[in-house]
Amino acid sequence: MTLARIGRLLAVTILGSVFLSTSASALFSPRIEDFEETVLEELAELGISDAEIVDLRVYPHYDRRNLVDRATGWVRIDDCPEGWIVVNMSAFATVTYTYTHGNCQVPGLD
Secondary structure, eight states: OOHHHHOOOOOHHEEEHHHHHHHOOOHHHOOOOHHHHHHHHHHHHTOGGGEEEEEEOOOOOOETTTSEEEEEEEEETOOTTTEEEEEEEESOOOOEEEEEEOOOOTTOOO
């Protein structure tokens, strides 16, 4: 096999890998609704019902390919009028960690 042929095969392999990884990321990129659902599930595990939610915002964070890299959910509840529950999520809408921000205390969270 010639050096030129090896170079072409290597280029095709690298380009194919980039295409497949980009396509797979795009196929599995969750929608904002998926992140919102994850936030609601996390709140339910903390014993917080939908009726207690005053405000829920989800902010996606994008990578250089304009795909969702991660997301952050900010939630205000009746018991925390001056603070937030913050839910950080991975690109696949799974919770990475949850904490409170501002004047907000929720049992089970720091």
